[in-house]
Amino acid sequence: MVAIEQNILAKNDGYAEQNRALLRERRIFALNLVSSPGSGKTTLLVRTIEALRSRCPVTVIEGDQQTANDAERIRATGVPALQINTGKGCHLDAHMVGAALREMKLPQQGFLFIENVGNLVCPAAFDLGEAHKVAILSVTEGEDKPLKYPDMFLAADVMLLNKCDLLPYVRFDVELAVANALRVNPTLAVFQVSAETGQGFDDWLAWLDSGLAALALTAASG
Amino acid sequence: MVAIEQNILAKNDGYAEQNRALLRERRIFALNLVSSPGSGKTTLLVRTIEALRSRCPVTVIEGDQQTANDAERIRATGVPALQINTGKGCHLDAHMVGAALREMKLPQQGFLFIENVGNLVCPAAFDLGEAHKVAILSVTEGEDKPLKYPDMFLAADVMLLNKCDLLPYVRFDVELAVANALRVNPTLAVFQVSAETGQGFDDWLAWLDSGLAALALTAASG
Numbered sequence A, B: 001m002v003a004i005e006q007n008i009l010a011k012n013d014g015y016a017e018q019n020r021a022l023l024r025e026r027r028i029f030a031l032n033l034v035s036s037p038g039s040g041k042t043t044l045l046v047r048t049i050e051a052l053r054s055r056c057p058v059t060v061i062e063g064d065q066q067t068a069n070d071a072e073r074i075r076a077t078g079v080p081a082l083q084i085n086t087g088k089g090c091h092l093d094a095h096m097v098g099a100a101l102r103e104m105k106l107p108q109q110g111f112l113f114i115e116n117v118g119n120l121v122c123p124a125a126f127d128l129g130e131a132h133k134v135a136i137l138s139v140t141e142g143e144d145k146p147l148k149y150p151d152m153f154l155a156a157d158v159m160l161l162n163k164c165d166l167l168p169y170v171r172f173d174v175e176l177a178v179a180n181a182l183r184v185n186p187t188l189a190v191f192q193v194s195a196e197t198g199q200g201f202d203d204w205l206a207w208l209d210s211g212l213a214a215l216a217l218t219a220a221s222g
Helices: A002-025 A041-052 A069-075 A094-103 A150-155 A164-169 A174-184 A201-221 B002-025 B041-052 B069-075 B094-103 B150-155 B164-169 B174-184 B201-221
Strands: A028-035 A058-064 A081-085 A110-115 A132-138 A158-162 A189-192 B028-035 B058-064 B081-085 B110-115 B132-138 B158-162 B189-192
Touching: A002 A028, A002 A094, A028 A041, A028 A201, A041 A058, A041 A069, A041 A110, A041 A201, A058 A069, A058 A094, A069 A081, A081 A094, A110 A201, A132 A150, A150 A174, A158 A174, A164 B164, A174 A189, A189 A201, B002 B028, B002 B094, B028 B041, B028 B201, B041 B058, B041 B069, B041 B110, B041 B201, B058 B069, B058 B094, B069 B081, B081 B094, B110 B201, B132 B150, B150 B174, B158 B174, B174 B189, B189 B201
Parallel strands: A028 A110, A028 A132, A058 A081, A058 A110, A132 A158, A158 A189, B028 B110, B028 B132, B058 B081, B058 B110, B132 B158, B158 B189
Antiparallel strands: none
């Protein structure tokens, strides 16, 4: 079983490198959004797109076991979105994303958001060719999640602590949650946000802009 | 890959039947609690145990990728709990649960709660030998989850709609969520509860009691 798993992951990594090369060539800053189901990934993405779309092209790939609900919500903002249904599958893989990238009209420079299947376990192991995994943890989920699901918080470079508007109504210790996340991954960048109210979005958007700018510089000098 | 998966599931089902036979012999009503991470499984379990433990033995198996936090929270209520850490694994399987059952002192008659790894995808396919899977959905997760993750809501016999105390603070349409769940699985029993306040627990506890009573009758006549 371990050999089979290594084989699958090695194959995936090969496809991920192809995706990464294509995205670099197009100067597209690609983020892989991972979290539990219901942590607010799509709502967060909609608000992020509304802030970005006037200044820069945005493209979205949506992953879910079933339904095209999320791609429809994204398309309603006016940006192109392609839905991948994984059926029995518990995560997106680089081959699926590669096929989606070939199918979509990718712009020259911009953002690609890949919203993974809601699952705090399996997507951690699969590189899709993204620049960064962004883990979303909502304040209704408990402070212990980074310790219980360390692979994901180690694989991510950013943690968005979402639904901060609900803090007055739930027992949730923000400092403890952040400390737990940093214990697993000391270099994690953490932003406290609310996709519902927009709280904390300035810092998150600034981080996105600086990532895109850095990519453009690298591509120009490369 | 499909052949390998079928092989794994067939092997799992064999172990599950052994677990089921042991549990039937001991007249133990076993529930497999499944949900997203952070839907409140452990808090719900603690409150359930506090209501049940004076009248009947309760045993708990806890599943998580890492940490023994949940088993410790359960043991604080005074009932025995064994923690299984799955490491890279995304679900409990019947072989792990069988090993745990052999290690624990099982009472003659009572409840066994198995709290699965927080994951709305992978645990759906794995029978652990339980009488029923109980899916927990919290009102912070959105009404569409049964449609997006239909395998789990089809595999479950009961859905607990948890965190109903937060309904005044979130956009969540209870009727729509229940309709979505029943669209996937028309025979699903649904209870609206709050593990925080105890709201709705009378019906859930009555369901548990009737399940245990039915099992005792079957065992007596068998």
